[in-house]
Amino acid sequence: xEKSMRKILSVLLCAALFLLGIGVAGTASAQKVSAxxxxxxxxxxxxxxxxxxxxxxxxxxxxxxxYSSYDDCKTKASLTDPSENGVLEFYTHETxxxxxxxxxxxxxxxxxxxxxxxxxxxxxxxxxxxxIRPTEYTTNSARGNNKYGxxxxxxxxxxxxxxxAGYKTSSVYEPNDNVKGDAARIVMYVYTHYNxxxxxxxxKESKGSGALSFTNIMSASSESAAxxxxxxxxxxxxxDEIERTRNEAVYKIQGNRNPFIDNETYxxxxxxxxxxxxxxxxxxxxxxxxxxxxxxETFHPITEPEEGTYYLGMNVNGTYYYAQDxxxxxxxxxxxxxxxxxxxxxxxxxxxxxxxxxxxxxxxAVASGTHANPTFKTTPTSGKTWSWDSENQVFIWSDGTxxxxxxxYNGYTNIGGAFISYxxxxxxxxxxxxxxxxxxxxxxxxxxxxxxxxxxxxxxxVTCSGCSEVNRxxxxxxxxxxxxxxxxxxxxxTIxxxxQGxxxxQGxxxxxxxxxxxxxxxxxxxxxxxxxxxxTGTAFIFGGNANYQPEQGMQFSKVKDxxxxxxxxxxxxxxxxxxxxxVANGQYSxxxxxxxxxxxxxxxxxxxxxxxxxxxxxxxxSGETWNIDGDDTFFAITYDTTGxxxxxxxxxxxxxxxxxxxxxxQGxxxxxxxxxxxxxxAVEGIVSxxxxxxxxxxxxxxxxxxxxxxxxxxxxxAADVQKLQAAIAAYNEAVRKFNAAASASEGLxxxxxxxxxx
Amino acid sequence: xxTKKLFVFIAAGALxxxxxxxxxxxxxxxxxxxxxxEDYTKISLxxxxxFAEGSVLIGEYTITQAEEGKKIEYSxxxxxxxxxxxxxxxxxxxxxxxxxxxxxxxxxxGDAIELPEGIGGGYTFASEYFANVKFGDGSLxxxxxxxxxxxxxxxxCTDMKVEASFGDALTSLNIGFTAADGTAxxxxxxxxx
Numbered sequence: 001x002e003k004s005m006r007k008i009l010s011v012l013l014c015a016a017l018f019l020l021g022i023g024v025a026g027t028a029s030a031q032k033v034s035a036x037x038x039x040x041x042x043x044x045x046x047x048x049x050x051x052x053x054x055x056x057x058x059x060x061x062x063x064x065x066x067y068s069s070y071d072d073c074k075t076k077a078s079l080t081d082p083s084e085n086g087v088l089e090f091y092t093h094e095t096x097x098x099x100x101x102x103x104x105x106x107x108x109x110x111x112x113x114x115x116x117x118x119x120x121x122x123x124x125x126x127x128x129x130x131x132i133r134p135t136e137y138t139t140n141s142a143r144g145n146n147k148y149g150x151x152x153x154x155x156x157x158x159x160x161x162x163x164x165a166g167y168k169t170s171s172v173y174e175p176n177d178n179v180k181g182d183a184a185r186i187v188m189y190v191y192t193h194y195n196x197x198x199x200x201x202x203x204k205e206s207k208g209s210g211a212l213s214f215t216n217i218m219s220a221s222s223e224s225a226a227x228x229x230x231x232x233x234x235x236x237x238x239x240d241e242i243e244r245t246r247n248e249a250v251y252k253i254q255g256n257r258n259p260f261i262d263n264e265t266y267x268x269x270x271x272x273x274x275x276x277x278x279x280x281x282x283x284x285x286x287x288x289x290x291x292x293x294x295x296x297e298t299f300h301p302i303t304e305p306e307e308g309t310y311y312l313g314m315n316v317n318g319t320y321y322y323a324q325d326x327x328x329x330x331x332x333x334x335x336x337x338x339x340x341x342x343x344x345x346x347x348x349x350x351x352x353x354x355x356x357x358x359x360x361x362x363x364x365a366v367a368s369g370t371h372a373n374p375t376f377k378t379t380p381t382s383g384k385t386w387s388w389d390s391e392n393q394v395f396i397w398s399d400g401t402x403x404x405x406x407x408x409y410n411g412y413t414n415i416g417g418a419f420i421s422y423x424x425x426x427x428x429x430x431x432x433x434x435x436x437x438x439x440x441x442x443x444x445x446x447x448x449x450x451x452x453x454x455x456x457x458x459x460x461x462v463t464c465s466g467c468s469e470v471n472r473x474x475x476x477x478x479x480x481x482x483x484x485x486x487x488x489x490x491x492x493x494t495i496x497x498x499x500q501g502x503x504x505x506q507g508x509x510x511x512x513x514x515x516x517x518x519x520x521x522x523x524x525x526x527x528x529x530x531x532x533x534x535x536t537g538t539a540f541i542f543g544g545n546a547n548y549q550p551e552q553g554m555q556f557s558k559v560k561d562x563x564x565x566x567x568x569x570x571x572x573x574x575x576x577x578x579x580x581x582x583v584a585n586g587q588y589s590x591x592x593x594x595x596x597x598x599x600x601x602x603x604x605x606x607x608x609x610x611x612x613x614x615x616x617x618x619x620x621x622s623g624e625t626w627n628i629d630g631d632d633t634f635f636a637i638t639y640d641t642t643g644x645x646x647x648x649x650x651x652x653x654x655x656x657x658x659x660x661x662x663x664x665x666q667g668x669x670x671x672x673x674x675x676x677x678x679x680x681x682a683v684e685g686i687v688s689x690x691x692x693x694x695x696x697x698x699x700x701x702x703x704x705x706x707x708x709x710x711x712x713x714x715x716x717x718a719a720d721v722q723k724l725q726a727a728i729a730a731y732n733e734a735v736r737k738f739n740a741a742a743s744a745s746e747g748l749x750x751x752x753x754x755x756x757x758x
Numbered sequence: 759x760x761t762k763k764l765f766v767f768i769a770a771g772a773l774x775x776x777x778x779x780x781x782x783x784x785x786x787x788x789x790x791x792x793x794x795x796e797d798y799t800k801i802s803l804x805x806x807x808x809f810a811e812g813s814v815l816i817g818e819y820t821i822t823q824a825e826e827g828k829k830i831e832y833s834x835x836x837x838x839x840x841x842x843x844x845x846x847x848x849x850x851x852x853x854x855x856x857x858x859x860x861x862x863x864x865x866x867x868g869d870a871i872e873l874p875e876g877i878g879g880g881y882t883f884a885s886e887y888f889a890n891v892k893f894g895d896g897s898l899x900x901x902x903x904x905x906x907x908x909x910x911x912x913x914x915c916t917d918m919k920v921e922a923s924f925g926d927a928l929t930s931l932n933i934g935f936t937a938a939d940g941t942a943x944x945x946x947x948x949x950x951x
Contacts, residue, residue: 745937
């Protein structure tokens with residue numbers, strides 16, 4: 001549902017219910033101020049603006065007598081978020097058992113203001129009960145550390161129970177309308193409490209304070225726009241009983257309250273008059289040093305060039321920025337101050353190409369490693385111009401060896417970005433105009449030109465070649481059950497009736513997935529051991545310390561001498577490797593390479609060599625896949641980016657089973673050399689992590705399918721049988737561990753009751 | 759599983775001493791210690807282990823007086839191992855009985871489980887073992903800062919809390935903590951005078 005429609009329906013519904021006098025749980029109460037909190041706010045004398053903001057900051061800091069621990073966020077969930085037979089989940093308002101962990105269907109501690117967008121880990125703001133909310137694992141993972149904002153389109157996010165939790169793009173998360181106000185009031189609380197005192201006009205420094213801007217957490221073009229959105233959400237979704245009850249519960253634990261829940265008029269009173277924007281500090285906008293530098297008008301990128309005057313916009317995760325001094329919210333447009341979004345650029349036709357000038361200088365491009373930098377010439381390179389690729393909406397500069405791009409073009413190196421070494425579809429510099437109304441090139445309403453890119457066996461990505469508003473995943477579209485090619489992205493699927501190909505096609509696949517949970521970790525950076533799907537391996541990653549957050553995923557680094565920076569298997573994958581997919585954790589993308597071999601890469605300093613190098617790619621949280629030919633059963637993933645740590649959420653290794661890859665064994669109505677489709681599917685569906693109940697259910701399903709096979713079919717499915725046996729062994733090992741822990745726990749209870757037993 | 763075996767349980771671990779020792783009401787704690795030493799006709803114990811990955815195991819024990827000593831009847835959940843040919847139940851219930859005399863298990867019947875080697879020690883209430891002590895009318899809540907001395911045996915845990923309700927005798931005693939591996943553990947004793 002379009003964002004605007006969702007908002008309209010929400011407002012109409014609330015209005016209708018109000019007129020009918022129906023009291024619906026979670027809807028607005030006509031009362032704006034809680035009478036029960038009068039004493040708490042008795043010292044607040046200001047009624048608006050910076051004075052009110054400062055007094056509220058001092059109050060909630062002064063009265064914050066108990067700083068909750070991160071463990072309190074779990075153990076006190078039954079007090080702060082009670083629900084019948086469990087705990088109330090934040091985004092869906094579903095009820096979950098009071099279990100916290102890292103598997104589907106259990107709860108996580110959600111930082112409403114993500115750690116990476118703030119200045120905390122799991123203490124102070126990072127464990128404040130007014131801030132941290134219980135969130136189902138799937139939903140928490142989907143939100144990740146995306147900013148909050150409003151999305152047009154996007155991908156729906158569902159909890160493990162199937163409840164709609166919101167919508168997301170690669171960088172923005174939009175909660176449901178009935179949670180927007182909750183989120184906004186939490187954001188305001190965190191901003192007010194944990195901001196540097198001077199920035200919020202307070203006199204007392206909070207524990208764990210630091211500079212905060214609303215644009216750190218809200219996807220908006222400016223601080224003012226972020227505030228406007230928060231005020232809008234505060235109004236759209238007023239305070240309800242869930243919030244009031246929770247505020248009371250946390251107050252009893254911590255001693256302080258969230259004033260934006262107690263008094264809904266505070267937000268508008270403080271920020272509605274525009275005087276409390278930015279505070280007294282100098283580092284607004286994350287350290288750029290030049291103040292808020294985002295345009296207040298909409299940027300319209302070129303969709304078809306015409307001679308004229310334009311400006312440069314930097315598209316970062318769908319939001320356009322401009323700045324002075326070549327710095328845009330910490331993303332450099334170029335390494336020289338010559339490039340400047342405030343400068344005018346003229347576009348002039350020359351032959352079949354285009355000349356782009358700013359002042360007296362000619363804009364060209366120069367390749368630099370994996371990306372390109374802008375360069376300015378007082379004398380243009382003879383015979384060279386920019387060409388325009390209308391299909392991909394991008395200017396192309398060729399130096400005879402490299403092609404460099406200026407435009408909103410996914411998947412290719414883009415001009416600019418000297419600060420970040422990447423090949424990333426989220427950062428683009430493009431020429432365009434600023435203003436209201438329709439897009440450049442005729443003033444007509446922008447019509448999306450959709451482009452589809454194969455993502456995996458189930459989905460393709462959908463984007464618009466002319467704007468950044470569209471970025472979602474959709475399922476493949478086939479004409480009928482026999483159609484093997486997606487009508488939109490040309491993905492080719494395998495149908496288990498043996499109709500695909502005529503030789504040389506893959507006869508079935510298996511997959512192992514490596515995550516941080518696959519590891520048995522030791523502290524700090526070391527070679528750590530992992531195990532998944534019956535395959536074992538090693539990786540030089542961070543094993544943790546007192547401050548370690550497992551949500552960060554597998555952490556690699558190459559900053560110190562003697563470090564290694566790769567992951568590899570030490571036992572063979574059950575079949576020839578078909579593909580390797582890496583998924584990054586966090587909002588940044590880094591470069592990774594994939595190597596394969598017929599022998600183990602072992603443990604080496606630095607990274608392994610030898611085998612076949614399948615190339616380096618930038619990997620973001622949407623994932624990147626390497627397709628592998630050959631019969632190799634050993635792989636290595638190497639981290640290629642220098643300067644900071646890189647994080648992976650998962651590594652998926654797909655391998656061939658049954659017939660050999662490319663051997664044409666499929667085509668006789670059987671998959672992979674005679675193996676039962678049902679057994680293969682069941683083995684593929686084995687759950688290797690999470691609750692034992694879920695793991696057991698998936699194993700029993702595979703065992704049931706195994707028992708239906710004949711001896712010949714079992715022989716033909718040897719790889720899957722081996723996989724099943726390995727999964728059973730791993731499961732039983734976990735069973736013994738948990739049973740022993742329960743015995744120890746119960747024994748301790750009996751031991752301690754000794755005096756009662758004599 | 760109907761084998762008659764007695765497994766030896768060895769409790770080992772380092773004691774983690776949580777900072778801070780709160781002050782308490784000495785006479786009230788003495789009174790609680792006397793209640794612990796009383797003879798009850800029945801003590802029920804429920805142990806709930808909630809593992810970090812979400813699974814839960816519950817063990818239930820009932821302690822009564824028997825002619826030959828204290829009788830412990832147990833009914834405990836355990837996860838079942840899986841095999842390609844077996845019946846594969848996710849959870850099984852193990853039941854049985856053990857007789858305790860002078861702190862020692864002298865006999866067992868029923869399904870074999872791991873039972874402690876010798877039952878000694880015992881809870882001891884003392885103000886120096888707790889913080890944030892709150893006595894109500896027939897109730898106590900506190901944070902346990904010295905779990906080892908409170909338990910009377912070594913234990914590795916964090917965030918231990920205790921709740922007790924009582925009149926002339928104990929009616930319930932609830933203890934919760936987080937084990938070293940992240941498991942949330944709850945002990946719930948109820949006492950029948």
